[in-house]
Amino acid sequence: MRAKNVVELLKILHSNSALLSAIFDSNGRQMNINSAIGMSNSDTISFLEDYGIIEIFNNEVILDDQIIHMLEAHLIDGYDENLYDYVEIFKKIDTSISKYYNTSENGGDPARHLRDIQRELQRMPRNLLDTLRGIQRHVEFTYRSASSAQEKLQELTSYNESLLRFESKLRFIRDELSRFRGFFTHVGDTAILLRRMRLRTYILDVSNTLIQLNSSVVEYIRKTNENIRFYKHLVELKELRDRREIIDKTNLYELIYESEKEPLLNGYSTVERPNYTIKLHPDYSYEDEFEQKVLSRGSVSQSIGKIEATNVPIDDSLFKDETIEVVSYAVLLDGYVMSDSQQNLLEYIKTSYPDINDENLLEVYLSAAVFGERYLEFSEAQMEIISTHMCIPAHLKSIH
Amino acid sequence: MALIDTAKLPIETKEIFDTLRRGNFIVDNHPDSHQKRLYSVCDSHHSLLFSYFDKLGYELTGGEGYFLFTVSDMPESAKENRIDRVLELLDFMELFHGVFPSFGIGWRGSPAELATALKSDAIRYEKLENARISRGKSLQELCEKVFSEMERFGIIVPISDNQNNYMVTSAYNYAKEFFESVKRINTRDDEAIQ
Numbered sequence: 396m397r398a399k400n401v402v403e404l405l406k407i408l409h410s411n412s413a414l415l416s417a418i419f420d421s422n423g424r425q426m427n428i429n430s431a432i433g434m435s436n437s438d439t440i441s442f443l444e445d446y447g448i449i450e451i452f453n454n455e456v457i458l459d460d461q462i463i464h465m466l467e468a469h470l471i472d473g474y475d476e477n478l479y480d481y482v483e484i485f486k487k488i489d490t491s492i493s494k495y496y497n498t499s500e501n502g503g504d505p506a507r508h509l510r511d512i513q514r515e516l517q518r519m520p521r522n523l524l525d526t527l528r529g530i531q532r533h534v535e536f537t538y539r540s541a542s543s544a545q546e547k548l549q550e551l552t553s554y555n556e557s558l559l560r561f562e563s564k565l566r567f568i569r570d571e572l573s574r575f576r577g578f579f580t581h582v583g584d585t586a587i588l589l590r591r592m593r594l595r596t597y598i599l600d601v602s603n604t605l606i607q608l609n610s611s612v613v614e615y616i617r618k619t620n621e622n623i624r625f626y627k628h629l630v631e632l633k634e635l636r637d638r639r640e641i642i643d644k645t646n647l648y649e650l651i652y653e654s655e656k657e658p659l660l661n662g663y664s665t666v667e668r669p670n671y672t673i674k675l676h677p678d679y680s681y682e683d684e685f686e687q688k689v690l691s692r693g694s695v696s697q698s699i700g701k702i703e704a705t706n707v708p709i710d711d712s713l714f715k716d717e718t719i720e721v722v723s724y725a726v727l728l729d730g731y732v733m734s735d736s737q738q739n740l741l742e743y744i745k746t747s748y749p750d751i752n753d754e755n756l757l758e759v760y761l762s763a764a765v766f767g768e769r770y771l772e773f774s775e776a777q778m779e780i781i782s783t784h785m786c787i788p789a790h791l792k793s794i795h
Numbered sequence: 796m797a798l799i800d801t802a803k804l805p806i807e808t809k810e811i812f813d814t815l816r817r818g819n820f821i822v823d824n825h826p827d828s829h830q831k832r833l834y835s836v837c838d839s840h841h842s843l844l845f846s847y848f849d850k851l852g853y854e855l856t857g858g859e860g861y862f863l864f865t866v867s868d869m870p871e872s873a874k875e876n877r878i879d880r881v882l883e884l885l886d887f888m889e890l891f892h893g894v895f896p897s898f899g900i901g902w903r904g905s906p907a908e909l910a911t912a913l914k915s916d917a918i919r920y921e922k923l924e925n926a927r928i929s930r931g932k933s934l935q936e937l938c939e940k941v942f943s944e945m946e947r948f949g950i951i952v953p954i955s956d957n958q959n960n961y962m963v964t965s966a967y968n969y970a971k972e973f974f975e976s977v978k979r980i981n982t983r984d985d986e987a988i989q
Binding site for chain 1: 815816817818819820853854856863864865866867873874877878881882885886888889892893896897898899947948949969971973974975976977978979980
């Protein structure tokens with residue numbers, strides 16, 4: 396058995412607060428059963444056990460984990476149950492307002508009643524938004540395994556309604572206080588004036604927080620509704636899947652087969668793409684990687700040839716990426732430095748890659764130059780180009 | 796061909812590339828602050844990174860709170876495989892939403908909690924026992940497997956609290972958007988049957 400909502404749970408906790416507080420404060424959040432019965436009675440212990448608030452194990456009364464979490468959250472959040480019981484507070488404020496007017500009209504000292512109004516207002520949670528978050532946490536985590544989304548939604552909807560009543564009541568107090576012209580501006584006494592100013596600021600503050608709080612609750616309810624709708628959709632899809640009709644009766648197949656772009660996601664496909672690395676920036680390039688970057692088109696063709704020879708049909712597209720020739724700047728520069736030729740770097744690249752077009756030649760040259768600037772000497776004009784760090788966008792270039 | 800000034804690329808570029816290239820999401824609510832930072836970098840340098848990765852054949856795609864790579868040259872075999880994986884994900888999503896009604900971005904839970912919930916939900920427990928992943932596993936092992944599969948989908952990530960807890964990341968939005976786009980067709984057949 397579980398409490399139906401937070402209000403019911405709070406009532407149970409409140410009426411057994413002495414016992415629960417003692418268990419909470421004990422070592423290991425547990426207490427000997429005889430001591431617990433001594434503090435209350437066996438019926439109460441059974442009742443609390445039925446409601447899942449405590450567990451009894453080896454003659455020890457243990458607080459339920461979720462209740463401990465809730466109590467801890469309460470301590471951390473400053474959760475304030477007054478928000479559920481503000482009707483009583485407003486009643487007192489109403490009385491204080493009436494007394495204030497009566498005293499003022501009779502020529503008495505109204506300061507005391509004004510102080511009462513302020514004190515009662517301050518009994519409301521100081522930070523309403525934190526309180527709301529606390530309540531949401533309790534609803535979500537304390538009851539997530541016990542109640543359905545609809546029940547939570549119902550609770551929050553009624554909570555939202557009570558907030559709206561709260562807001563209208565607050566407006567009523569403000570109007571009441573302003574009912575007589577000059578309530579907030581009439582200076583009779585400096586202390587009263589100050590108190591009135593503080594009161595006005597406080598009401599304004601509570602009103603603003605309340606507006607945020609309401610929008611937050613509305614947003615939460617929207618999300619919960621959205622969640623319920625989505626779950627319903629999932630259940631429908633799952634039923635189709637269980638009946639092996641999901642491909643025939645939905646657009647799932649089209650979504651996957653007719654999409655132009657595929658997500659590259661580890662979990663959504665077990666097929667690995669060919670692995671290669673890139674050079675991204677000369678300043679933090681990864682030299683080691685470039686040592687192994689020269690892939691020749693020949694070796695790929697050879698690999699394909701070998702597989703074809705076994706008469707196993709293969710998908711050529713798997714090798715598509717490997718037709719890319721990766722230029723290793725380290726190897727290129729090594730070759731250049733070791734060569735006896737009198738060619739400059741540009742000429743050397745041109746000789747090494749006779750098929751290269753001018754655009755690629757420039758890119759390869761610039762990238763190689765940037766990569767090897769520590770080892771090479773350049774003219775001022777060349778340095779100017781290099782200093783712009785205009786590296787090729789990708790160092791994976793097909794050289795056709 | 797327009798050149799890109801790589802000096803303007805953020806220093807995290809390679810890490811972003813490696814993360815996405817390995818088939819992972821970059822999300823805005825990762826419990827690891829460094830991972831969360833990668834999201835901010837992707838977000839603030841989106842157009843530059845997009846152009847850069849595009850040259851390599853990867854499209855930097857963003858959704859609500861996440862980034863991923865999309866490619867246009869996925870082999871046919873991968874697509875077939877993807878249907879199987881998507882259906883598996885459907886099973887898990889339905890399970891989590893059914894057991895934990897507030898399951899969604901930011902939700903936290905552990906395999907132990909799933910095991911506890913399944914103990915009192917015989918129908919779901921039985922369904923899960925018949926699933927492909929369940930062969931020869933105890934309930935706890937099975938729940939751990941479910942969580943690790945969800946982690947593989949990128950939807951949940953472990954939290955470093957030593958209690959085997961996980962958290963739902965914004966990658967959940969990707970799965971949600973995908974399943975929401977799955978619509979019923981051929982409904983006439985159903986009507987005829989009814």
